[in-house]
Amino acid sequence: MLLSPQAERNWEGICEVLEDVLDDQSHKQLFALEIGSGTGQHVIRFAQKLPFITWQPSDIKEECRDSIKAYIAATHVKTVLQPVLLDASEPWDKWAGVSRNTCDVIVAVNLLQYSSFKTAQGVISGAGQILKPNGLLITYGVYAVNGVITPSCNEVLDEELRKLNPEWGLPDLDVLRQQAYGNGLRLERMVEMEDYYKCLIFRKL
Numbered sequence: 679m680l681l682s683p684q685a686e687r688n689w690e691g692i693c694e695v696l697e698d699v700l701d702d703q704s705h706k707q708l709f710a711l712e713i714g715s716g717t718g719q720h721v722i723r724f725a726q727k728l729p730f731i732t733w734q735p736s737d738i739k740e741e742c743r744d745s746i747k748a749y750i751a752a753t754h755v756k757t758v759l760q761p762v763l764l765d766a767s768e769p770w771d772k773w774a775g776v777s778r779n780t781c782d783v784i785v786a787v788n789l790l791q792y793s794s795f796k797t798a799q800g801v802i803s804g805a806g807q808i809l810k811p812n813g814l815l816i817t818y819g820v821y822a823v824n825g826v827i828t829p830s831c832n833e834v835l836d837e838e839l840r841k842l843n844p845e846w847g848l849p850d851l852d853v854l855r856q857q858a859y860g861n862g863l864r865l866e867r868m869v870e871m872e873d874y875y876k877c878l879i880f881r882k883l
C-alpha cells in the first residue's frame with residue numbers, strides 16, 4: 679500500500695466538497711469514475727463517506743493499481759470496484775470499457791498539473807462523452823488564471839513540475855473553461871481550498 683502524506687491531508691476537504699455538491703442526490707445510487715487515483719487513499723475515504731456512490735478507481739500506473747487493490751482488500755469497502763488501467767490522454771472509447779452517458783461523477787485529484795495538456799484535454803473531452811446529462815466533473819489542483827500564476831509558492835511549484843517533466847505544470851483555468859465549453863460542459867463553481875488549491879466543478883449540459 680502506497681502512502682501519500684498529501685492525500686492524507688487533503689482528502690477531508692475534497693470529500694466535503696463532494697458531499698456538498700452531491701447532497702441532493704444522496705437518495706439515488708450514483709456511479710463515479712476517479713481518474714489518476716494514485717495510492718487509492720482518496721477513493722477509499724470517499725467511498726466510506728459517500729456510501730450511495732459506486733466508485734471506479736483507475737490509474738495509468740500498475741504500482742498505483744496494485745496499491746488501490748491493497749487498500750480495497752484492507753478496508754473491505756464494498757462500493758469500490760477493482761481499479762482499471764485508464765490513460766486519460768487516450769480517446770474516451772479506449773477508457774477500459776467505460777460507456778457513453780454512464781457516469782454521474784468524474785473526479786480527478788492532482789492529476790492535471792502532473793500530466794500533459796493532452797491529458798487535461800482527454801479528461802474534459804472524455805467527461806463530455808461519458809458523463810450523463812447534469813453529471814459533474816470535479817478537478818482538484820492548482821491553476822494559472824488567465825496566464826498568471828500567483829502566489830509565488832505556486833510559481834515555484836510550476837517551475838519544479840516543469841523541471842520534472844517539461845509537459846507538466848499548472849494548467850490555465852480559462853483554457854480549461856474554454857475546453858469544457860467546447861465539450862458540452864460548463865464551469866459551474868470554483869471552491870477555494872487550502873494552500874491556494876481549488877476544486878473546479880464542471881457540469882455537463
Ligand SMILES: C[S@@+](CC[C@H](N)C(=O)[O-])C[C@H]1O[C@@H](n2cnc3c(N)ncnc32)[C@H](O)[C@@H]1O
Nearest residue numbers: 685714715716738739765766767787788792793
Ligand atoms: C500527483 S498523482 C495524484 C494521485 C492521487 N489522485 C492523489 O491526489 O493522491 C497523479 C496521478 O495521475 C496518474 N496519471 C498521470 N498521467 C495520467 C494519465 N494520462 N491518465 C491517467 N492517470 C494518469 C499518475 O500515475 C498518478 O497516480
